[in-house]
Every structure is written in C-alpha cells, then in structure tokens.
Amino acid sequence: MTQHSRRRFLGTAAASAAALTLPRVARGAGAPDAIVAEIGKRRAESLARLTAWIREPAIAAENRGMEAGCQTMLRLAREAGFEDAARVPTAGHPAVFGTLDAGAKRTLGVYFMYDVKQVDPAEWSSPPFEAALVDKPGFGRVMMGRGAVNQKGPQAAFLAALHAIRGAGHKPPVNLVLIAEGEEEIGSPHFTDAVRRPDVLAALQRCSGVFMPFAAQDPDGTVTVNLGAKGVVELELVASGAKWGRGPALDVHSSNRARLDSPSFHLVQALATLVTPDGDPAIDGFAHAVRRPTAAERALLDAAAARLDEATARRMLQAPRWARDVSWRDALERMAFAPTVNIEGLVAGYTGPGGKTVLPHRATAKLDLRLVPDMTYDGALAALRSHLQKRGFGDVEVNPSGGYDPTTTAADAPLIRAQLAVYERAGLDPVVWPRLAGSYPGHVFTSQPLGLPAGHFGLGHGGGAHAPNEYLVIEPANPRLAGWDGAVRSYVDYLFALATIG
C-alpha cells in the first residue's frame, strides 16, 4: 500500500465510523462497553487481516496454496487466542484444531473453513484476490474478493471479536473449541476423520453446540436463523466410448458420426432421465426418504414468506420467475425441503471459439444433488447408480468428489436461543428458517457420536458465493445492515448471550 492509498484507506475508515454503528442494537446488551469501543479502535487492524487473508487464496479443488493456507489458519487461530492451535493431518489437506480455555462454564465449538472456491478472473469486475474496497450501488462500500462472504469475511469478523475482547482486557465469556478444515469447497472428504481424532472429539464433546460464522443478513437487513442445512453430493458423470463399448475411443472426424455412436449424446440422454420435464428430480428412489415439513416447520415457512422480500430475491438472482411458476411461499418451501439435481458444468469435445468437426469420445457433466432429511449421501449415490443402470446407462461413470448428509437442529437448543436473543436485542426480529438451502459439513457435529446442535450465526451481508464478484458489505448504505463493526459486535454479543442463557 502506498503512503497515499494508505492515508486514503484510513481516512475512509475514519470518516465512515458513524455509518458503521448498529443503531438498533442496545449498547448494553450483553457486551461490556469497553469491548464495543475496542472493536472500533481495531477496525483498520481487523480489515487489514481480512484483506491479507483474501489475498492468499487456498483452493483445494486446484490444490493451490493449500500449505500456505493451513499455516495462515494456524497463525490466525493462535493470534486470536487459540494458543495450542495445531495441524491435524488427514489423507487430504490438513485440518486445524485449537482450544481457548477461558475458565468459563460453557464451551462453544466454532467451525471454520480455510479454503475458497475457484475463480475465473475474467468474469470479475475487480481482481478476485485483490480484496479491493469498492462502491456497490445500493449496498455501500464492499470488500470484493473470493472468500469475502464465503467464508473468510465472517470468520475474520469472529476473530476480530476475540481480539477486541482481549484488547479490552477481558476473557471470552465461554470456552472455545476451533476446528477448521481446508476441503469444504470440495465436499469435506476428510473432515469426519479429523473430527473423530480422539483429542478433537473429546474437546467437541464438551461443547453446547458448534456454530459457523456467517453473514446472515439479506440486503434489506432481514436476518435469518437456520435450523439445519441441506446435504449435498458432488459428482461427475462421464460417458466415454471406451467404457460404453460404443462410439470411438478417441476423438475422430465428425463425418464418422454416420456410423459411430456419440458418447456425448449418450450422456445427454442419461442426463435427460434425471429430471422431469419441469426440471424436478426424477432419479428412481432418490427422494423416497424425503420428510415433509411438520406443522411447526410449515408455520415457520408461512412466517418467512410474509417477512422475506420476494422482489429482492428475484433481483439478486436476476430471475423473472420461480421453477414451475410456484408462489414465493412455495419457492421458500422448495429451498428448505426440496431435493435438487443441478448441472454445475458440461464439458465435451471442442469448447473453444467457433466449431471443430470432431466426434468426441468422452463427455462429462458435473452435478450437485442437494439432500434433505432423511436422505443420506450414501443413499442418494446408490439411487443414482441404480437409476442409470436400469435405463441402459450403467456404463456412465459416477465419480463422487465429496458431500455430506443434511442436518437438523432443534429451535430450543441454547446455541439457537442465544442467536435469537442477540438478534432480538438488536431489534432485528429474526426469521427462523427450517433449513439452509446451501450445504456444509454440519452433519459431522449433529450426527453420532457427537449429536450436537449446529448452526450459522452472524450479522452482516454479502453475496456472490461461488460466483464472480463475491463481496461483503463493510460500510452499508442501508442502516438496517450491519457493516464490519456490526458484524464483529454480533459475535461478541453472541458469546456473552451464550454464557448467560440457561
């Protein structure tokens, strides 16, 4: 950073101090004033920490920067107070495990991920690993970069909360157990192994629950408490002449299409059987275990539909209508309760500019399948394999790359009640949402042997996860949105709420 740009950066940060307050948070609610003041004093330090973190991408899918990413995670954990933070080797990229014993009665688990999704820099308006502060019309000043919201931004805000607590001369009001993985974006293939290590498991068994830092606010300020998350299977379907025993086993001139079968059309025909004409899952047996919403869950959906803004959601997605033209209420129910079959990507033959008259010998579809209770990762894969087999596509390779079971957490768990308390004290009247439509490896905590409540928490807003121009709002235009300081403050409040809730 040059002298000039540093001065401008600090100037901007100071000038916007007013905008960074959370007007509807009662100052005395949970966190001592000294800590709140410390958050503001450490703003430049904590934003610089986030900036540096975004600038050092660790991308498991590309095996890029992973060792450096793990070392950074270790350093960040130690600096925030997890003094014993240690590397947990796995068969893949290592996890990081640390504890912070504050001598408190209650212990809280914190789940981090230090990897980020891949990027195509050509699609970004600001370089994805620059972490530039830019103006986003209608949103305010945002940090743009891969990981800004998923998940370095919220995680850095949580770390900033710990620095503020210590900086104000306090101890955290709860003990903490940190478990961070480096393979979340590839489906957490080794995270269960890391969590099952005896010392990690023993530490987590002392926890009242496990939470993941999260920017839970919509652009309009609405905040959501999730009572679980969908599961996911990520996989590739590969059709090839060699495996099929039809068509060519190498790319040949397309004139041969007259006498040779096409592995690409074979894949297309297989894919077409996976969904109904309307696009809903049509894999035999895939959705048998789907549990319909309970009366309580339906009530949550009704309340959410009344609270959440359909126009905002459509604008964010640039989507003129929902699948099957369902209502907003039913679109929300589908987000929480409908399993899905999605094509993430298609690759076959020639993919460059113009055409090239080849008959490709191989075609690949990248899919993700989202799961709801009581579906399982293993059950979904078995259903897909059997479906393809039965329809003459048994030769199409099913190559899973990772995923997890869905999760559910009870609304009366202390973890959830503390979240509701913080949001309500902030005047935000949270939407309680039955299930996050995204996926994370929470089942590792909610399933046996741990059987813990698990969820996401945090104020703030961001977008563009897994997409170009990912951002986190730092200085919001909308006063109902928490900016950076508000997000940090929400974690301080959360820890103090958890310490006192029965």
Next chain:
Amino acid sequence: MTQHSRRRFLGTAAASAAALTLPRVARGAGAPDAIVAEIGKRRAESLARLTAWIREPAIAAENRGMEAGCQTMLRLAREAGFEDAARVPTAGHPAVFGTLDAGAKRTLGVYFMYDVKQVDPAEWSSPPFEAALVDKPGFGRVMMGRGAVNQKGPQAAFLAALHAIRGAGHKPPVNLVLIAEGEEEIGSPHFTDAVRRPDVLAALQRCSGVFMPFAAQDPDGTVTVNLGAKGVVELELVASGAKWGRGPALDVHSSNRARLDSPSFHLVQALATLVTPDGDPAIDGFAHAVRRPTAAERALLDAAAARLDEATARRMLQAPRWARDVSWRDALERMAFAPTVNIEGLVAGYTGPGGKTVLPHRATAKLDLRLVPDMTYDGALAALRSHLQKRGFGDVEVNPSGGYDPTTTAADAPLIRAQLAVYERAGLDPVVWPRLAGSYPGHVFTSQPLGLPAGHFGLGHGGGAHAPNEYLVIEPANPRLAGWDGAVRSYVDYLFALATIG
C-alpha cells in the same frame, strides 16, 4: 535445421528412394520420364516447402495468422506458375485466385484451402506446428502436424507436381485455374462470394471440372474415387436464463436450484429431442428430402463393402462396433447416405478440475449436421428451428457459423474418368464411392451458375484430420501406399490423363 540434422534428413531421404517408388505404376503412363525424374530431384525442396507451410498456421476459427497465411498462399501459387495470383477480398478472410495458361485445349479448376483446424497441443505426441518427420508404427515415416493431410500435404504435393513439370522443361498439359480460400474450416462463409466475382466466375466457366488435392488412399493402399460429398451445417445451440425467461440470468449458487430452473437442463432436454434413442436424427422434417441410393449407387456400395477392410476402419477409429450394430455394408451406406446430428462440444458453467456449486445461467452445444442430397443447408437450419420451436425450445438460440449443401458428380465426367484412368494404370483398382462423408464447399462449383463436376484426387495416405497427431505418410512401410514422390507423381499423371481423355 542444424548441419547434423540436415545431413541425417537428406541421408534418410536418399536411402529411402527405393521405398518411395510406386511399383505398380507403369512408368510411361501419361507423364514423360523427365518429369518423373524431376520429382525425385526436387524431393528435399518440396518437402521443405510443406514443412515451412505447416509451421505457419492460419486458423480462421481463432483469427490466427490469417494475413500471413494469405500472403504465403499467394507466394506459393506464384512460385508454382500462377503468375497472376491475386488476393480476392471478401467480408471475411480473403481468397486467392490465379490462372496458369499453358496454351492447352482443356482447363482444370483446382480448389485449395489455406486455413487449418484448431489444435490442443497438449493432446499431440509431436508439436502440431513443428511438422516433424516421425516413425509411425505400421505406417512408416510420416510428417506430423496440423494440415499434414487436411490439406497442406496434398496441396503441397500438387504444387510439387507443377514445379517438377516446369523443372523438366515442360508445360502443364492443361490450363489451370486456382481458387483458394482461408475459411474452409469454419464452413466457408464467404467462399460463394469469392467464386461469384466476375473474373473468377469467368475463369471457372472455362473449366472441365474442379478438383481438390487429397490423400485418397487407406492405410492398406486402397484408393477411392468420390462422386460427391456430404453437406454440413455447423452451429451452436445456446440456452440462457435471459432468453428463456426462466432460471437465473447470471451464475448463482447452486442452492438456488431448488427454486430456479436450469438453463443447462433446458439445453440437455432440447438436445435429447434431436436424436432417437439409437442416436439417429429425429429433427422433424430434417431428413424429408433424403434421396435413397439408386441401384447404381447400391452396386457401388456392395463393391466397396467387398473391397474395403472393416477391421482397418475399426482399428483407426478405436470403435468396437458400428451405430445400431449394423453390418460393414450398412455402415458404409450410412457414411454415404445418412444425414447426421453430431455434438462437437458441450460447454456450461464450471469446466475446470473438481466441482463448483454454481447454477450456470448459460449452456452451449456445438453441433454439426451432415447433409445428403437433396437436403440443403437452408432447409436443415429451418427444420431445426421449427423443431425446437414446436417442442417448447423456441428460446434456445440457433447460431449457425457456416456450412454448405451436399454435392454429386457424375461418374462419366472427364474429371472422374481421368482419375479412374490414373489409378487403374497404377494397378490400384479404385473403389468408386458415392459420396465422401466429410464436407467441402464443392457445391459452389457443382451448383448453378457453374454446374461443374467436382471431386477429390490424389495418391497417398494420412489421418488425424481435425484430431490430434494429424499425419501424412512420406515414406510408407506398405509398398501399396504412395509416399511423397508417389503422391506428387499422381498429380502429374492426372494432368496428362485429363489432357488426353475425350
């Protein structure tokens, strides 16, 4: 070339002089002995010309090296005797037009292309633009490079024939008209315009027919005379949220698949309607104009099936069986008489390593449709558009990038009789084949206002057109195959045969 490698190259060339003869070609058949001797004397010169040409790729699809490619084409034409060779500007890449007036009675048109197909160098065992001489097991010494067989190799052999004729103190026995284009590999979008230029049209109207230099021999030495070629439409089908009015208009997190339609599945569903479960064309009205083979054509197919080696064809294509498990005879009939729908490539969303949980807003399929008489380029496109429209895929963009109508040439045209005479005098008993399954813009010559016979001619063998490791056999292991000198000789013989045939 270093001193050492040059000496080795020349040494190899000299040592293999015996192998380069065409043992079953009667020495006196058509071409004066002095010209035949001149071919051998100019071997290093003519191979160096081909090598240099391959090393300078002109790829219209990537707009790469096109101006240099046109200049080289002009120089090669002038050096070979087309002294008036001139650039013919078009709305795309320029064509090249030249004439060689030998004061002969008959005039022959020659069609060249100076562009080549794209490459993915990672797929090649020898760099595609190095034009290395390598040993290909079972084939002998081959030149490997993009354009080796399609079409610089055969074209350079034809130019070498003209240099040999002049070098031996002769004039070509027929007048020649050269028309070369630079957009063959993108479907010749402006070639008709070039040919319709008054001076070009007038010159072509003086011709008995137009031929394209071609390596017509199979690996076993069998040579084929084609009485036409299939037509082709190259196009992209694009499904997008924006055009569809469903799904997102930008890539979004795949959790939204629960409430949003998928443009990728929309494309998959559209593609699935284009073929039968067996993979044959199912586009409404597409094949209405298909003319069944006549009795004479069926007799040609029967004869070809008895002559051509099925095992060789399967080995070249690494294909264990033909589409619909048809016989060799019917596989050949499909090559000549069946229209096709081929997927050249598929591209949607994330195409890199591993997965990425996005719901892509856009998906593209690159297709080629091969046409037989009496189908037309315009008719095929109209059928496709109407088919998609009728089935609820009217929003899927149909973006043609080029193509042409099919061609037919009568077996008794002088152009064809001269080919048969040369091959028969060479003891090669040619297979007469109703229609090349590949496509070239021959319809520009066969259709009105020219209405000329058109075809391919030339001895020699190569493979890998449009694929990795494209090659032309220079010094064959199989004595029934013409090597470089044999290919050059075949063009000399052809011109002399054409001059004398009634």
